[in-house]
Amino acid sequence: MKIYSLEELRFSYDGKFLLHIERFEMDEKRVGIFGPSGSGKTTFLLNLAFLLKGEWKIFRFMGEDVNDASLERFRRSVSYVSQHPVLLKRSVFENIAYPLMLRKFPKHEVRRRVLEIAELFELEKLLDARPWQLSGGQARRVCLARALVFEPKLVLLDEPTADLDEDGRKMLNIAMEEFSDQTSFVIVSHDVDWLASVCEKLYMMRNGALKEYSTKTEKN
Amino acid sequence: MSELVEVSLRSIYVNCFATFIAALIGVPVALILDVSKFRFKNILILVFQTLVGIPPVLVGLLLWLLLSRSGPLGGLNLLFTTTAMILAQIVIALPIIVTISHSHFARVDEKIRLLLLTLGANKFQFMAAVLRESLSGVFSAILTAFGRVAGEVGAVMIVGGNILGRTRVLTTSIVLYTNTGQFEKSIFAGLILLSIAFTVNFMANLLSKKV
Numbered sequence: 090m091k092i093y094s095l096e097e098l099r100f101s102y103d104g105k106f107l108l109h110i111e112r113f114e115m116d117e118k119r120v121g122i123f124g125p126s127g128s129g130k131t132t133f134l135l136n137l138a139f140l141l142k143g144e145w146k147i148f149r150f151m152g153e154d155v156n157d158a159s160l161e162r163f164r165r166s167v168s169y170v171s172q173h174p175v176l177l178k179r180s181v182f183e184n185i186a187y188p189l190m191l192r193k194f195p196k197h198e199v200r201r202r203v204l205e206i207a208e209l210f211e212l213e214k215l216l217d218a219r220p221w222q223l224s225g226g227q228a229r230r231v232c233l234a235r236a237l238v239f240e241p242k243l244v245l246l247d248e249p250t251a252d253l254d255e256d257g258r259k260m261l262n263i264a265m266e267e268f269s270d271q272t273s274f275v276i277v278s279h280d281v282d283w284l285a286s287v288c289e290k291l292y293m294m295r296n297g298a299l300k301e302y303s304t305k306t307e308k309n
Numbered sequence: 310m311s312e313l314v315e316v317s318l319r320s321i322y323v324n325c326f327a328t329f330i331a332a333l334i335g336v337p338v339a340l341i342l343d344v345s346k347f348r349f350k351n352i353l354i355l356v357f358q359t360l361v362g363i364p365p366v367l368v369g370l371l372l373w374l375l376l377s378r379s380g381p382l383g384g385l386n387l388l389f390t391t392t393a394m395i396l397a398q399i400v401i402a403l404p405i406i407v408t409i410s411h412s413h414f415a416r417v418d419e420k421i422r423l424l425l426l427t428l429g430a431n432k433f434q435f436m437a438a439v440l441r442e443s444l445s446g447v448f449s450a451i452l453t454a455f456g457r458v459a460g461e462v463g464a465v466m467i468v469g470g471n472i473l474g475r476t477r478v479l480t481t482s483i484v485l486y487t488n489t490g491q492f493e494k495s496i497f498a499g500l501i502l503l504s505i506a507f508t509v510n511f512m513a514n515l516l517s518k519k520v
Contacts, residue, residue, distance in 0.1 A: 168427060177442065
């Protein structure tokens, strides 16, 4: 089943077209998008996360039509990680546990999952820390852990490697592997080499339009 | 001395109870104003902002007209009771709590709001998270309202009547002692009022650090 199937998606703000996607279908586990700054990558991700609502001819998620009635339900099955780490004013543990609490997971299960993913992202010693005590890279890892902890069907990552060092990238690669059975990824990044190494398909975005990109022929 | 103890206890009861009820109504109202979109929302916010500066004497007068024998609520026999004083203080405290809380809720970053949506918060969970993100601001709103009602004299004097043993509180005592030349008692009552305000602020600060 295709994760996304959309045709003629348009999104405008203040009367100016920011996005015009003729066709986008996703049945791969990992899709990467790159392109110049301001080309509409984040706007596209926010549309895919059902956080912005454009106009479309066809927009299906997991085979179901996207409409006002299904929007909130679909929103709960995807997870969007923004370009800049955003944390709630609570401890790292509470931040990671938050999506599980929203979904009313039992306490012991919350604890088990948080500890498990904290280990994956090497956050075990920071579980009591508050957001302002974290470095950029640590905050990024908390955001990634929180996005994955409830095993969403899809995770949308906006520049996930921006604050990560080499170890952080390795952790992200491992996490994507570990969650690959149940979770698919759409990743926006400027780092085309890294994208090509982790994604099955790449797209290039320019002026709000999306074009499939072959790493073999068009790279460089 | 026993008179001052009794008056102090009544002051604490009236001020705390009025602030508590005003917070119980005001904080959810501010939250709803923050997350909802409806036609006259900005006008409603403006009304609350205007009411922040309402003279307590005017509140007292309006409430007196409502509760007096010939008024629409005269049958409730509430005039010159602590209940009337609490009602007056709720009317004074409510706009303060709504306005200050709402301004703190409005400051919750758009990125946080997007985050809450993408993590799957429903409307109620969304409001709870916005509240938690602004908790220190809500505390300051409640403390400001408490400060205003604790120092208020006009409204409680009108609807309470400053009756010894029934409706006399610290502020109305200060007025009475001053008018009758008992300045020592007046200053002493003022000091008690200040120490109540200090204690409440101190406890609220401790609490806000814990949450």
